[in-house]
Amino acid sequence: MSGAWFPLNDGVMLGQGVLYFKKWRDLVISVFVINDNKPIYIDTDASVDELKDLCEVKFCDSTIFLSGFGKKTGQWMEWKIVDPVMYAEFA
Helix, strand or coil, X not given: CCCCEECHHHCEECCCEEEEEECCCEEEEEEXXXXXXXXXXXXXXXXXXXXXEEEXXXXXXXXXXXXXXXXXXXCEEEEEEEXXXXXXXXX
16 A cells, blocks of 8 residues: 555654455455456455555455455456454555
8 A cells, every 4th residue: 555644643644554464254355347247256265366456445343345456457356354353564
């Protein structure tokens, strides 16, 4: 990610960072193909395209939704991560 803003004490720019997720209960990855009206769900045991651009992040209870374009395919992807341990490291 290109940076994050931490709003404590009038805000601090944290700079570039990396989000890490581990020990999730469930992971569902879907790809939206042009001219298709429904997502294609990807087998997460297979090789999965990484997100090149993280365009949307949603936190809903213990589920995190990450959406953006695939690094190799350029297709819109949504990652649904249920009950993860999440942390970030910033440069």
